[in-house]
Amino acid sequence: xxxxAKKPLGVIEALAGGFELILQRPAALIIPVALDLFVWxxxxxxxKPLFQNLIAxxxxxxxxxxxxxxxxxxxxxxxxxxxxxxxxxxxxxGVISVFCLIAVGFPTVFGIQPPxxxxxxxxxxxxxxxxxxxxxxxxxxxxGILVVALYLEIIARGVRQETDAxxxxxxxxxxxxxxTRLTVALSVGAVGFMLPLSIGATLMSDVSQGIASFLVLxxxxxxxxxxxxxxxxxxxxxxxxSSARQAIFDSVTIFRFDFWSAMGLVILTYLIRWGFAxxxxxxxxxxxxxxxxxxxxxxxxxxxxxxxxxxxxxRMNWLTQLREHIRxxxxxxxx
Numbered sequence: 001x002x003x004x005a006k007k008p009l010g011v012i013e014a015l016a017g018g019f020e021l022i023l024q025r026p027a028a029l030i031i032p033v034a035l036d037l038f039v040w041x042x043x044x045x046x047x048k049p050l051f052q053n054l055i056a057x058x059x060x061x062x063x064x065x066x067x068x069x070x071x072x073x074x075x076x077x078x079x080x081x082x083x084x085x086x087x088x089x090x091x092x093x094g095v096i097s098v099f100c101l102i103a104v105g106f107p108t109v110f111g112i113q114p115p116x117x118x119x120x121x122x123x124x125x126x127x128x129x130x131x132x133x134x135x136x137x138x139x140x141x142x143x144g145i146l147v148v149a150l151y152l153e154i155i156a157r158g159v160r161q162e163t164d165a166x167x168x169x170x171x172x173x174x175x176x177x178x179x180t181r182l183t184v185a186l187s188v189g190a191v192g193f194m195l196p197l198s199i200g201a202t203l204m205s206d207v208s209q210g211i212a213s214f215l216v217l218x219x220x221x222x223x224x225x226x227x228x229x230x231x232x233x234x235x236x237x238x239x240x241x242s243s244a245r246q247a248i249f250d251s252v253t254i255f256r257f258d259f260w261s262a263m264g265l266v267i268l269t270y271l272i273r274w275g276f277a278x279x280x281x282x283x284x285x286x287x288x289x290x291x292x293x294x295x296x297x298x299x300x301x302x303x304x305x306x307x308x309x310x311x312x313x314x315r316m317n318w319l320t321q322l323r324e325h326i327r328x329x330x331x332x333x334x335x
Contacts, residue, residue, distance in 0.1 A: 008258065009314035011265045018307025022299060025158045028306075031151045032107045032298040035097055040114040040290070043124035044091045045136070050127055051087025055080055089113050092127065095137065099144030103183070104152060104234050105273060105308075107301020109293045115284050145183060148234070149176040152309075155302065156238035159309045171241065178237045181244045186230070194219055229255050231266050235312035254315050265311050269304045276300055 009017070022028055094112030101108050127133050153172045197219040205212040229252050236247035255262050280297055283289030 008261070008318045009311060011261060011268060011311070014265060014307045014311040014314070015268070015303070017310045018305070019299075019303035021155070021158045021306045021310070022302045025154070028151065028154045028158070028302050029295075029298045031147060031154070032301065033294055035100070035147060036109055036294045036298070039091055039094045039097055039108075039110050039112075040294075041121060042093065043122050045093050045125050045127065046087075046123045047090055047092055047127040047133065048087040050130070050133060051083050051090070055083050055087075086113060089116055091121075092133075092136065092140070095140040096144045096147060099141055100148050100151070103144070103148050103179075105269065105301060105305060106148065106151065107298045107305075109280055109284070109290070109297050115290050141183075142180075145180055146176065149179050149238075152234060152238040152305070155306050156235075156309060158306065159239050159313050171238075174241060175238050178242075178244050178247070179234065182233060182237070182247070185244065190223060194223070228263070228266060231262070232308070232312045235309045236316075239309050239313050240316065250312075250316060253319065254312065257319060258315060262311075262315075265308065269308065273301065273304060 090112050091114055092112060094108075094110060094114070097106070097108040098111050100106030101111070127136065149172060153168065153175055156171075156175075157168070197215055201212040201215040204215065230248065232251035232254050233247045236242040236250040237244075240247075240250065242250055276297065280293040283293050
């Protein structure tokens with residue numbers, strides 16, 4: 001009875017617990033640090049020809065009037081320079097980092113565009129056409145799923161307070177398989193939802209531009225709302241060992257029973273993550289500053305991921321106890 005009445009973990013308590021967990025298990029930092037350093041200093045996949053093609057298409061598709069204001073000409077030049085710089089520096093191994101960031105808020109500083117430093121980097125492969133680019137997305141995406149699974153399993157073991165090393169590989173394998181199924185299912189679902197909506201909006205644009213924009217806006221808002229309710233899907237997979245369907249159900253359940261706390265945690269972690277992303281930019285111009293960014297961001301981001309897992313585990317435990325308490329009361333009343 002006392003255990004059931006115990007107040008659930010608060011948002012600030014979850015955040016504090018997450019950072020404490022990472023301090024106790026610093027091995028979780030190895031993966032985000034290693035991935036950022038690999039994208040930054042390791043072999044590069046360049047796509048410079050693709051960016052050059054984009055610049056040519058952009059230049060050919062814009063008809064600049066003779067009396068165009070200076071601000072317009074400057075904006076066009078800045079955009080062309082931006083594409084040129086991206087083509088010179090982009091490393092498409094960073095697709096792995098971007099996938100991990102989208103999937104679970106994985107702490108990465110560089111994405112696909114690591115900073116240029118005096119330290120030499122080797123171009124391993126150059127993407128020169130669109131089919132090659134899309135073909136590479138598949139293995140890079142699969143590598144991202146593996147990185148996510150390994151990273152989350154390390155943190156989840158701390159949340160479960162598990163010390164038996166023999167369970168690591170079986171749980172990692174199960175989590176990897178479930179994460180792959182979830183990625184495929186949710187990607188297909190999002191495309192299946194937005195594609196007919198986009199086609200409908202395109203057809204409606206001939207009748208009313210306002211209705212077409214409204215359809216696209218409502219579709220986007222629905223996807224954002226669905227993404228919010230799925231915030232605890234991967235914690236459910238790795239903390240509880242849930243199947244794909246059960247993980248979705250558990251994530252939605254947490255929002256149904258404690259919406260404002262769950263919403264508060266999601267918003268606060270988002271603000272912290274992207275607020276510090278601005279801070280890291282002050283150090284990224286120097287090699288040692290960039291290295292500091294990698295370490296600090298790995299700790300910050302891993303603490304936020306651990307906090308999300310702790311919040312999920314506490315809420316599921318609280319809901320389980322509450323259901324058991326209600327079941328016992330109903331049994332007593334019937335008796």
